[in-house]
Amino acid sequence: xxxxxxxxxxxxxxxxxxxxxxxxxxxxxxxxxxxxxxxxxxxxxxxxxxxxxxxxxxxxxxxxxxxxxxxxxxxxxxxxxxxxxxxxxxxxxxxxxxxxxxxxxxxxxxxxxxxxxxxxxxxxxxxxxxxxxxxxxxxxxxxxxxxxxxxxxxxxxxxxxxxxxxxxxxxxxxxxxxxxxxxxxxxxxxxxxxxxxxxxxxxxxxxxxxxxxxxxxxxxxxxxxxxxxxxxxxxxxxxxxxxxxxxxxxxxxxxxxxxxxxxxxxxxxxxxxxxxxxxxxxxxxxxxxxxxxxxxxxxxxxxxxxxxxxxxxxxxxxxxxxxxxxxxxxxxxxxxxxxxxxxxxxxxxxxxxxxxxxxxxxxxxxxxxxxxxxxxxxxxxxxxxxxxxxxxxxxxxxxxxxxxxxxxxxxxxxxxxxxxxxxxxxxxxxxxxxxxxxxxxxxxxxxx
Amino acid sequence: xxxxxxxxxxxxxxxxxxxxxxxxxxxxxxxxxxxxxxxxxxxxxxxxxxxxxxxxxxxxxxxxxxxxxxxxxxxxxxxxxxxxxxxxxxxxxxxxxxxxxxxxxxxxxxxxxxxxxxxxxxxxxxxxxxxxxxxxxxxxxxxxxxxxxxxxxxxxxxxxxxxxxxxxxxxxxxxxxxxxxxxxxxxxxxxxxxxxxxxxxxxxxxxxxxxxxxxxxxxxxxxxxxxxxxxxxxxxxxxxxxxxxxxxxxxxxxxxxxxxxxxxxxxxxxxxxxxxxxxxxxxxxxxxxxxxxxxxxxxxxxxxxxxxxxxxxxxxxxxxxxxxxxxxxxxxx
Numbered sequence: 001x002x003x004x005x006x007x008x009x010x011x012x013x014x015x016x017x018x019x020x021x022x023x024x025x026x027x028x029x030x031x032x033x034x035x036x037x038x039x040x041x042x043x044x045x046x047x048x049x050x051x052x053x054x055x056x057x058x059x060x061x062x063x064x065x066x067x068x069x070x071x072x073x074x075x076x077x078x079x080x081x082x083x084x085x086x087x088x089x090x091x092x093x094x095x096x097x098x099x100x101x102x103x104x105x106x107x108x109x110x111x112x113x114x115x116x117x118x119x120x121x122x123x124x125x126x127x128x129x130x131x132x133x134x135x136x137x138x139x140x141x142x143x144x145x146x147x148x149x150x151x152x153x154x155x156x157x158x159x160x161x162x163x164x165x166x167x168x169x170x171x172x173x174x175x176x177x178x179x180x181x182x183x184x185x186x187x188x189x190x191x192x193x194x195x196x197x198x199x200x201x202x203x204x205x206x207x208x209x210x211x212x213x214x215x216x217x218x219x220x221x222x223x224x225x226x227x228x229x230x231x232x233x234x235x236x237x238x239x240x241x242x243x244x245x246x247x248x249x250x251x252x253x254x255x256x257x258x259x260x261x262x263x264x265x266x267x268x269x270x271x272x273x274x275x276x277x278x279x280x281x282x283x284x285x286x287x288x289x290x291x292x293x294x295x296x297x298x299x300x301x302x303x304x305x306x307x308x309x310x311x312x313x314x315x316x317x318x319x320x321x322x323x324x325x326x327x328x329x330x331x332x333x334x335x336x337x338x339x340x341x342x343x344x345x346x347x348x349x350x351x352x353x354x355x356x357x358x359x360x361x362x363x364x365x366x367x368x369x370x371x372x373x374x375x376x377x378x379x380x381x382x383x384x385x386x387x388x389x390x391x392x393x394x395x396x397x398x399x400x401x402x403x404x405x406x407x408x409x410x411x412x413x414x415x416x417x418x419x420x421x422x423x424x425x426x427x428x429x430x431x432x433x434x435x436x437x438x439x440x441x442x443x444x445x446x447x448x
Numbered sequence: 449x450x451x452x453x454x455x456x457x458x459x460x461x462x463x464x465x466x467x468x469x470x471x472x473x474x475x476x477x478x479x480x481x482x483x484x485x486x487x488x489x490x491x492x493x494x495x496x497x498x499x500x501x502x503x504x505x506x507x508x509x510x511x512x513x514x515x516x517x518x519x520x521x522x523x524x525x526x527x528x529x530x531x532x533x534x535x536x537x538x539x540x541x542x543x544x545x546x547x548x549x550x551x552x553x554x555x556x557x558x559x560x561x562x563x564x565x566x567x568x569x570x571x572x573x574x575x576x577x578x579x580x581x582x583x584x585x586x587x588x589x590x591x592x593x594x595x596x597x598x599x600x601x602x603x604x605x606x607x608x609x610x611x612x613x614x615x616x617x618x619x620x621x622x623x624x625x626x627x628x629x630x631x632x633x634x635x636x637x638x639x640x641x642x643x644x645x646x647x648x649x650x651x652x653x654x655x656x657x658x659x660x661x662x663x664x665x666x667x668x669x670x671x672x673x674x675x676x677x678x679x680x681x682x683x684x685x686x687x688x689x690x691x692x693x694x695x696x697x698x699x700x701x702x703x704x705x706x707x708x709x710x711x712x713x714x715x716x717x718x719x720x721x722x723x724x725x726x727x728x729x730x731x732x733x734x735x736x737x738x739x740x741x742x743x744x745x746x747x748x749x750x751x752x753x754x755x756x757x758x759x760x761x762x763x764x765x766x767x768x769x770x771x772x773x774x775x776x777x778x779x780x781x
Contacts, residue, residue: 006576007507007514008733011669015499015519047698085469103698137696160622167625188764190690193708219532220490220524243522245533248494249681253534279703287691315696328620329466332629337461345625354698355691359534361681361740365462366747367765373458373748374763377755387752391459405626410736412635412661412726417459419659420637423722 016244027244028216029201029275036203037066039264039274040118042108042125043284044100047136047353048147051098053128054108062124064117066268069109071095074263075232081255081321081358084225091150092319092356094230094259100129101149101318102355104284111264111272134353138292138313141352149318149351157316157324157349165331165349169403170342172298175307179298183379186294187371191287191315194360198246200285201275202257204265211262212239218248223255230259231266238262250359254286254321286321286358289314291367293334295375298342303383303393307342310334312368314357316349321358324349330364335403336372337413338394343403391417392432399439411437449647453654454757458748459637462741463630464731465537470617473538474528475545477506477553479607481600483578483593485510485553487519490527491542496739497670498538504666505543505732509550510557511574512592528612536737539666540631543732544613552609560599560607561590632728634736635661638679638745641717642753646776649769651754653683655718656746663728663736671723671738678742679719684710685743686750687767 019025056068071077071093078090096107108125112118133147140146141155149155156163176182202215217223220240228235245252261274276285291314298307312330316323327347335343362369380390395413402408414435421428465471476488487506493499499519507514521527530542554574561580562569565588573583574592581589599605618628638658644651656679665671688709691701702708727734747765755761760775 005508005733007504008664008666009668010504010514011667012500012504012514014497014667014670015503016493016495016497020495082469087469136698140696159620162622165620165625166623168623185763188695189685190692190695190765192685192689193691193702195689195705195708195710217532218492218494218534220492220522220527221529222532224524238524240524241522242492245492245494248533250534253532278705282691282702282704282708290692290695325466325468328468328627329463329629331625332627333461333463337459337633337635362462362744363466363535363740365740366685366744369458369460369744370747370751370765371763373460373745374751374761376458377456377752378761387457391457395459403625404629405624406628408633410632410726410728411461412724413459413461413637415724415726416635416659416661417637419661419722419724420457420459420639420657423659423720424639424657426639 025244027198027246028214029203029273031203031214033205033271036271036273037111037113037268038115038118039109039111039261039272040122041106042110042122044103044105044107046100046129046131047103048132048134049100049129050132051096051100051107052130055126058124058126059110059121062117062121064113065121066111066113069095069264069267071097074230076230079230081222081226082325084222087324102353104355109260109264111268136352136354138315138350138352141350149353155351157320163348164346165327167331167343167345167403172307172309172342172344175342176298179306180301181299181382183297183299183382184295185375185378187374189291189367189370191290191357193282193287194249194251196247196249196251199276199278199281200252200257202261203271203273204262205271206265206269210237210239211265212241213258213262214241215258216245216252217242217255218245218252222253223258226255227259227262231263249361250363251285253359284355286356288360289316289323289357293367293371295371297375297379299379299383301383303385303390305338305340305379305394308335308340310345312347313350315352315354317352317354317356319356320349321356323357326364330368332404333365334368337396339396339400345403388421388426388428392435397437397440399443413437452644452646452757454753455639455641456749456752456756457637457639458745458752460741460745461633461635462744464540464632464634464737465615465630466535467615467618468620468629470614471531471537471541472612472614473530473541473545474612475542475549476528477549477609479553479557479596481593481597483591483596484516484518485512487517487546488527489521489530489542490524491530491538492522492533494533496674497667498533501539501666501670502542502546506546506550509547510554511576513577516578536739539735540731540737541613543735545611547732548611548613549609553607556607556609557595560603560605561595563603564595564598631730632663632736634663634738634741636741636745638749640746640749640753642750642757644754644757644772649772651687651767653717653750656683657720658745659722659724660738661724661726662738663731664725664734665723666735674738674742675721676719679746680711680716682743682746683750685765686747690766
């Protein structure tokens with residue numbers, strides 16, 4: 001690859017640019033098929049409740065009503081997206097069985113000739129629910145006596161026998177004992193929405209003994225494989241077509257609409273369209289988790305961070321979806337791009353009665369970066385350094401051991417900070433200007 | 449009451465890919481008799497420009513013009529398996545798979561041309577504009593379309609290639625957290641400038657200026673697009689958005705964009721960036737992923753700038769005017 005590059009490195013025009021800016025791009029839900037039915041969901045109005053009964057009699061009399069689907073209609077009524085990579089246990093229901101764990105949880109799918117008929121029938125389904133106590137705060141959820149959201153007796157996802165994803169390097173407590181300063185901070189974030197312009201949706205079409213599903217998923221095979229598991233049909237009976245996504249940001253890695261729309265197409269023999277409304281996108285689809293992150297750092301008088309202890313809680317909501325995986329990614333990044341020889345991380349995936357959370361841009365790292373980089377300024381102020389100097393002093397280099405025991409081999413934090421300083425006209429010291437990410441003489445500094 | 453200005457910074461890294469379940473992508477490439485190369489995938493373009501950059505990587509490796517490459521993707525009946533578009537993985541994983549497929553297809557093309565020209569394969573070259581020739585002998589030149597037709601009608605051969613790339617599964621040690629979860633790390637350093645109105649608690653972001661190190665830019669305009677969009681999204685997370693305005697209470701959650709606040713065009717600050725290229729050892733042409741990370745460093749940079757302006761350290765997001773006013777009140781003697 002030593003020859004000069006011809007095409008890589010050129011700003012050729014994005015293939016979908018003209019279609020998008022002229023409004024001509026066709027999105028998944030823009031298609032129409034003869035005889036297409038519309039699916040709308042009956043959802044829990046309560047945050048936590050026992051389901052006593054479902055009365056469909058009035059809904060069935062709405063003109064245009066075609067059929068209803070309940071839990072008993074779903075061949076394998078479990079939605080556990082990470083089961084594809086061996087993550088257990090199965091926990092979420094495609095349609096609720098005896099309990100609902102968040103406001104908005106799907107209970108009954110209504111299929112009708114028009115969207116209006118589907119909405120009218122949804123409004124006429126009578127639910128008999130017994131409200132249960134609910135919990136909304138990650139640390140409240142871990143206290144004895146808290147309402148239990150899961151079916152296994154506590155409110156944490158279990159990582160190979162541990163209630164949290166752990167990282168351990170060196171001896172944090174010994175380093176705290178010899179540190180000149182202890183700097184502590186608690187950082188919180190509220191949940192946020194992916195806010196795509198195009199809401200989540202699909203159309204499932206029966207075709208020659210197979211089902212073609214037009215979808216705006218970010219991951220066609222995640223959607224196909226999960227649908228195959230839930231419907232208990234071989235994957236080769238399913239044909240998924242995607243390709244244009246009107247905003248993903250991680251929200252369309254969930255595969256929540258395809259299985260039930262395909263089941264409805266199977267049961268009715270007709271094309272079925274299931275597209276989230278804007279309020280479903282905001283109130284029902286996954287959000288980014290709320291986070292609470294406790295940081296405790298041991299720092300020397302000259303500003304070197306010799307120990308960092310991180311205790312993080314991500315609010316997974318009522319079901320875990322992709323969030324257990326986010327905590328693992330968090331754990332691999334929660335010490336930041338700094339060379340810290342003693343690190344202890346406990347990252348908890350906590351269940352509450354909130355709308356479930358899942359993947360979102362920056363998966364497990366965005367809120368860690370917020371906490372860490374505000375904390376770095378706190379440390380700088382404590383030891384009397386400026387924000388640039390504290391980061392240059394502690395920046396990781398190639399050959400350093402990261403807390404998860406991977407050697408850094410592509411670190412360029414120093415060079416990136418030098419470029420930013422030049423961009424904004426911040427004057428660096430001669431020493432900072434001369435620094436590089438090249439391996440330290442003598443390799444990883446170890447315990448320091 | 450006053451409008452106070454401040455500057456804050458943040459520096460971050462961000463991993464490319466996440467392979468704790470194993471992370472493979474496949475690609476197929478074949479030549480048509482009309483002179484195109486078709487890249488067949490099942491990866492999805494989210495609007496970030498995946499089809500475009502994959503076309504560029506294929507054209508580069510094949511040695512043909514960008515407009516000779518057609519990217520056919522996102523159909524599970526035709527496209528080979530791909531994990532999906534997330535974790536800043538697609539350009540890295542799919543790009544590597546496409547390079548492997550394109551190398552194989554290019555060799556098949558050169559074999560046919562060599563036979564036709566009665567030359568050895570290493571004497572044949574592509575001019576990057578759709579022609580094959582014997583090196584140093586411009587008279588012995590032929591369009592790719594003609595060689596592809598000959599492969600079909602004269603030699604009975606395919607001009608095709610298969611490619612796959614997989615970062616193998618890494619198990620996490622449950623005691624120590626030891627793992628190899630990603631392929632490389634990209635870097636960013638952001639400086640934000642804000643103005644805080646101490647009467648209303650409102651924050652105006654004046655500028656977000658960043659340096660990014662992304663390995664290699666396949667398409668600089670698309671990298672710039674990610675940086676600009678991410679700066680806006682980070683600013684929005686820092687100051688505006690939440691689905692639980694009274695968190696942790698779940699009440700009054702928004703139902704639409706009139707209730708879910710985000711900054712509009714009038715709130716957009718000056719956004720500027722420089723991009724460093726320090727190629728990774730394992731990405732296609734040295735690529736690192738930039739898809740997710742661009743919203744990250746703007747958040748703490750803005751929060752640190754608010755502290756610099758006002759002396760109020762906010763440690764919960766979003767930073768609402770109420771939090772700033774309460775912070776200012778607490779500082780009054």
